[in-house]
Amino acid sequence: xxxxxxxxxxxxxxxxxxxxxxxxxxxxxxxxxxxxxxxxxxxxxxxxxxxxxxxxxxxxxxxxxxxxxxxxxxxxxxxxxxxxxxxxxxxxxxxxxxxxxxxxxxxxxxxxxxxxxxxxxxxxxxxxxxxxxxxxxxxxxxxxxxxxxxxxxxxxxxxxxxxxxxxxxxxxxxxxxxxxxxxxxxxxxxxxxxxxxxxxxxxxxxxxxxxxxxxxxxxxxxxxxxxxxxxxxxxxxxxxxxxxxxxxxxxxxxxxxxxxxxxxxxxxxxxxxxxxxxxxxxxxxxxxxxxxxxxxxxxxxxxxxxxxxxxxxxxxxxxxxxxxxxxxxxxxxxxxxxxxxxxxxxxxxxxxxxxxxxxxxxxxxxxxxxxxxxxxxxxxxxxxxxxxxxxxxxxxxxxxxxxxxxxxxxxxxxxxxxxxxxxxxxxxxxxxxxxxxxxxxxxxxxxxxxxxxxxxxxxxxxxxxxxxxxxxxxxxxxxxxxxxxxxxxxxxxxxxxxxxxxxxxxxxxxxx
Amino acid sequence: xxxxxxxxxxxxxxxxxxxxxxxxxxxxxxxxxxxxxxxxxxxxxxxxxxxxxxxxxxxxxxxxxxxxxxxxxxxxxxxxxxxxxxxxxxxxxxxxxxxxxxxxxxxxxxxxxxxxxxxxxxxxxxxxxxxxxxxxxxxxxxxxxxxxxxxxxxxxxxxxxxxxxxxxxxxxxxxxxxxxxxxxxxxxxxxxxxxxxxxxxxxxxxxxxxxxxxxxxxxxxxxxxxxxxxxxxxxxxxxxxxxxxxxxxxxxxxxxxxxxxxxxxxxxxxxxxxxxxxxxxxxxxxxxxxxxxxxxxxxxxxxxxxxxxxxxxxxxxxxxxxxxxxxxxxxxxxxxxxxxxxxxxxxxxxxxxxxxxxxxxxxxxxxxxxxxxxxxxxxxxxxxxxxxxxxxxxxxxxxxxxxxxxxxxxxxxxxxxxxxxx
Numbered sequence: 001x002x003x004x005x006x007x008x009x010x011x012x013x014x015x016x017x018x019x020x021x022x023x024x025x026x027x028x029x030x031x032x033x034x035x036x037x038x039x040x041x042x043x044x045x046x047x048x049x050x051x052x053x054x055x056x057x058x059x060x061x062x063x064x065x066x067x068x069x070x071x072x073x074x075x076x077x078x079x080x081x082x083x084x085x086x087x088x089x090x091x092x093x094x095x096x097x098x099x100x101x102x103x104x105x106x107x108x109x110x111x112x113x114x115x116x117x118x119x120x121x122x123x124x125x126x127x128x129x130x131x132x133x134x135x136x137x138x139x140x141x142x143x144x145x146x147x148x149x150x151x152x153x154x155x156x157x158x159x160x161x162x163x164x165x166x167x168x169x170x171x172x173x174x175x176x177x178x179x180x181x182x183x184x185x186x187x188x189x190x191x192x193x194x195x196x197x198x199x200x201x202x203x204x205x206x207x208x209x210x211x212x213x214x215x216x217x218x219x220x221x222x223x224x225x226x227x228x229x230x231x232x233x234x235x236x237x238x239x240x241x242x243x244x245x246x247x248x249x250x251x252x253x254x255x256x257x258x259x260x261x262x263x264x265x266x267x268x269x270x271x272x273x274x275x276x277x278x279x280x281x282x283x284x285x286x287x288x289x290x291x292x293x294x295x296x297x298x299x300x301x302x303x304x305x306x307x308x309x310x311x312x313x314x315x316x317x318x319x320x321x322x323x324x325x326x327x328x329x330x331x332x333x334x335x336x337x338x339x340x341x342x343x344x345x346x347x348x349x350x351x352x353x354x355x356x357x358x359x360x361x362x363x364x365x366x367x368x369x370x371x372x373x374x375x376x377x378x379x380x381x382x383x384x385x386x387x388x389x390x391x392x393x394x395x396x397x398x399x400x401x402x403x404x405x406x407x408x409x410x411x412x413x414x415x416x417x418x419x420x421x422x423x424x425x426x427x428x429x430x431x432x433x434x435x436x437x438x439x440x441x442x443x444x445x446x447x448x449x450x451x452x453x454x455x456x457x458x459x460x461x462x463x464x465x466x467x468x469x470x471x472x473x474x475x476x477x478x479x480x481x482x483x484x485x486x487x488x489x490x491x492x493x494x495x496x497x498x499x500x501x502x503x504x505x506x507x508x509x510x511x512x
Numbered sequence: 513x514x515x516x517x518x519x520x521x522x523x524x525x526x527x528x529x530x531x532x533x534x535x536x537x538x539x540x541x542x543x544x545x546x547x548x549x550x551x552x553x554x555x556x557x558x559x560x561x562x563x564x565x566x567x568x569x570x571x572x573x574x575x576x577x578x579x580x581x582x583x584x585x586x587x588x589x590x591x592x593x594x595x596x597x598x599x600x601x602x603x604x605x606x607x608x609x610x611x612x613x614x615x616x617x618x619x620x621x622x623x624x625x626x627x628x629x630x631x632x633x634x635x636x637x638x639x640x641x642x643x644x645x646x647x648x649x650x651x652x653x654x655x656x657x658x659x660x661x662x663x664x665x666x667x668x669x670x671x672x673x674x675x676x677x678x679x680x681x682x683x684x685x686x687x688x689x690x691x692x693x694x695x696x697x698x699x700x701x702x703x704x705x706x707x708x709x710x711x712x713x714x715x716x717x718x719x720x721x722x723x724x725x726x727x728x729x730x731x732x733x734x735x736x737x738x739x740x741x742x743x744x745x746x747x748x749x750x751x752x753x754x755x756x757x758x759x760x761x762x763x764x765x766x767x768x769x770x771x772x773x774x775x776x777x778x779x780x781x782x783x784x785x786x787x788x789x790x791x792x793x794x795x796x797x798x799x800x801x802x803x804x805x806x807x808x809x810x811x812x813x814x815x816x817x818x819x820x821x822x823x824x825x826x827x828x829x830x831x832x833x834x835x836x837x838x839x840x841x842x843x844x845x846x847x848x849x850x851x852x853x854x855x856x857x858x859x860x861x862x863x864x865x866x867x868x869x870x871x872x873x874x875x876x877x878x879x880x881x882x883x884x885x886x887x888x889x890x891x892x893x894x895x896x897x898x899x900x901x902x903x904x905x906x907x908x909x910x911x912x913x914x915x916x917x918x919x920x921x922x923x924x925x926x927x928x929x930x931x932x933x934x
Contacts, residue, residue: 015515022513022515041516043516043518044515044517044519045518049525056525056529066533067529067533068529069526069532069533070533072530072533073530073533074624077627164532164536168572172572175576325588325589325591326589326591403587403591403594404585404588406583406584407584407586408583409580409583412601414599414602415598415599416594416598417585419591419594424596428587442576466584467581467582468581469582470575474574478575
């Protein structure tokens with residue numbers, strides 16, 4: 001390794017040093033790890049500002065709402081009591097990529113944060129398939145400041161209460177307002193080509209004889225009555241069934257004013273912006289943690305940080321990647337930092353030093369000697385669920401001593417369905433992957449019927465999978481929010497999609 | 513790559529969010545504040561407080577699964593010795609051994625605690641008393657301050673330049689850096705002319721060299737440099753104010769219920785807050801009386817119960833006694849607030865009035881009489897009627913009837929009105 005000069009001694013830092021640190025990290029990240037990032041912007045802030053940023057769901061600008069105030073009050077309380085320390089990094093998926101760093105941090109922490117966020121997260125945001133499909137990094141900040149201004153104007157014009165009620169209702173539906181399938185972004189030239197080829201095809205296969213064939217519907221199907229025809233028409237115009245509640249309400253709720261529709265759209269776009277982050281938490285943190293680990297180690301190998309800094313770093317790193325076991329009082333579910341980091345390191349190992357088991361399980365990557373390239377490709381193409389499905393190795397299942405549990409609400413006991421042995425690997429892997437599948441985790445709710453002509457009643461349907469019904473109390477209250485937006489009576493049916501039986505039913509009326 | 517320093521940005525970006533949050537929680541916070549007033553000491557009104565709210569309005573509902581229903585499979589780390597097919601009976605609380613089911617925001621949030629600042633606390637306290645804004649400002653503003661000289665500073669406004677200090681530093685610098693003085697130069701010039709007269713060329717050359725090197729030195733070391741400048745500095749110090757003592761007199765016979773005492777307490781709190789703004793130190797004296805009076809501590813004052821008749825003059829006697837013993841009139845501003853439900857034995861009225869007008873009102877800054885209780889015929893009680901004459905004769909006497917907290921401020925109104933005339 002090349003011997004370079006130490007970047008810093010001790011813990012003090014200044015702005016010049018930040019630049020040197022950044023350059024040193026960049027040399028490694030781009031030159032050795034082959035990362036490709038948005039340009040970076042480091043913003044030095046105080047701990048109080050970090051709390052602020054936290055409370056506004058980590059965004060640099062945000063419209064105002066009481067719930068952020070509540071969040072701030074709680075965070076502040078925990079922070080003051082010492083029950084919780086502040087995260088020392090916050091990064092915005094935008095172009096340029098905004099990284100917050102706190103002034104209280106030591107030089108080593110700043111190095112760690114720059115490596116973690118400015119290169120790790122940043123690379124992930126820029127290259128991962130989901131983010132590329134769904135979020136426009138270059139528009140995020142504009143969009144947010146537009147939202148802030150628009151809502152402030154609404155507050156001025158229509159009063160705090162009106163805006164607050166509307167936002168409350170919109171926030172309640174955020175989870176059910178994401179599109180799960182990529183939008184078709186066709187360029188106009190593509191569209192033209194498609195239309196032409198379709199026309200060509202029709203032309204080439206045209207045969208006038210077909211017209212004379214009797215069609216089955218002519219004889220068998222009863223012609224639809226006028227009202228049925230109308231209802232069908234209406235369903236088509238309302239784009240039913242529709243799983244994106246806010247989009248549906250913004251477009252079709254009869255009583256809303258234009259500004260209210262715009263607010264719903266703003267909140268919907270925000271929910272959509274966060275959706276990829278919810279689907280890639282494990283990979284995103286894994287990528288950032290792996291990146292900072294590589295960069296810090298290489299800095300140390302090059303002689304750019306000293307022993308003391310390395311020890312300080314390792315102390316923080318291990319705190320981040322700890323996985324308490326299920327019976328520990330610190331257990332809060334699987335730690336995405338821990339599992340993500342472990343999986344990245346595992347892929348590295350499989351590429352470089354595979355054993356028999358690895359060759360059997362991962363024939364396509366085992367021993368290919370291209371660890372970084374393999375990992376970069378994984379970062380690009382997968383989301384948490386598919387990543388676990390593809391790369392969770394038996395060795396890791398053994399190391400973390402994972403086991404699968406079955407819990408039937410009707411039974412007085414839980415049963416262990418699989419443990420870390422030959423029979424269990426695949427099941428555990430599949431099970432864990434499905435836990436990261438949001439389309440399975442979030443309730444499956446759709447707008448199924450809306451009667452615009454008659455009683456104007458709206459019907460939502462929750463398709464209940466494996467008996468997992470909605471929390472009653474919360475459902476009632478959320479439904480009231482739907483009713484407030486729709487302006488008329490709203491029903492929610494919980495049905496079992498296999499048998500078609502209705503399990504439960506709710507009604508809500510809008511507030512007068 | 514840019515590094516931007518955002519530390520100078522306006523602080524508390526979330527202020528707007530916090531205000532919205534408090535606004536939404538107002539009724540709950542007010543309730544909590546009122547509760548806490550019961551347990552606070554009179555002198556302890558200015559601290560913030562941790563408030564715990566248990567409220568439905570705090571939750572943000574959403575559609576999510578109920579962990580108590582349906583079948584779930586999940587993966588856990590850290591297996592010790594479970595085998596496939598083991599069954600573990602659930603704890604009776606339902607959910608067994610899994611933190612994975614953490615629902616999004618909403619559940620488990622039955623009670624929410626956070627801290628409100630002293631300003632926010634006072635706002636709510638004042639709001640209950642319906643204080644006008646002007647008064648709120650006055651009560652919350654800091655004490656007045658005055659400017660005092662405080663040494664010298666290296667920079668300041670030009671008109672504050674301190675010549676003496678500046679010249680002292682200039683002089684010592686000129687000496688240290690060896691700037692030739694004017695007189696030295698004149699001497700050299702005189703020597704030079706002498707040397708020229710004597711046609712002593714060697715000497716003349718030497719002096720010329722000296723002169724030119726001195727001139728250069730004079731230009732290099734200025735007479736007055738920016739490092740010499742000193743400016744007079746002023747600091748703002750809180751103006752020393754004198755001290756005040758506040759007498760709380762209360763009838764504690766059986767007819768004074770807890771609720772009435774609570775009203776009284778609010779009044780005392782407000783008065784205390786007001787006095788603290790005006791005096792550096794405020795002492796509290798609690799005198800309770802039935803047919804005889806005693807000095808007690810705050811806790812006993814508000815929560816002790818006694819029985820017996822009511823003799824107001826006993827409390828006044830006690831007060832005079834305490835003033836004579838501990839609070840010389842020259843050093844102390846004396847305030848008194850009497851709270852009662854208006855009862856007094858008829859034979860005592862004469863004595864009470866004379867004590868007040870002869871002994872107490874002359875030495876008091878202000879004497880407030882608050883009558884609590886919801887009389888069916890307001891203004892008919894013994895004390896109220898008796899005090900009518902005092903009201904007319906004495907500027908510093910005020911009386912008011914209070915049936916609920918919001919009315920307390922009227923009494924103060926007089927006090928603030930007098931502020932200007934004083």
